[in-house]
Amino acid sequence: MRTPPTLFxxxxxxxxGETWMWGPEDAQxxxxxxxxxxxxxxxxxxxxxxxxxxATGPQAQRWLEIARVFL
Structure with missing residues (x-):
């Protein structure tokens, strides 16, 4: 499992139409x-x-490229 080094x-x-949000509002x-x-x-x-x-930020972009759910 890979954990990003900063918060997202x-x-x-x-x-x-509702917005679901996770993570700090000031995350870069x-x-x-x-x-x-x-x-x-x-x-x-x-x-x-x-x-x-x-994605905003290089870590967010990379995460979207490799994110995967395993069942």
């Missing part, structure tokens, strides 16, 4: 987009370039 802020838009590493695209990305069912996800 993740903001996802739920199917209902950020990920945001739709919850659906996030789920499709971390299960490797969709490439990052085919999602609406955006």
């Amino acid at each position: 802020r993740v903001e996802l838009t739920a199917p209902t 590493q950020r990920v945001h987009g739709s919850a659906l695209d996030f789920c499709l990305r971390v299960t490797h069912r969709r490439p990052l370039t085919a999602t609406d996800l955006t």
Whole structure:
């Protein structure tokens, strides 16, 4: 398991339009987009370039490239 060296802020838009947020508000590493695209990305069912996800900061970008859920 890889743990990022700094804290992240993740903001996802739920199917209902509600925003789900995790992490400190002042985090410089950020990920945001739709919850659906996030789920499709971390299960490797969709490439990052085919999602609406955006990353702010190099660590956030790298994390989106390698994130994976194992069941």
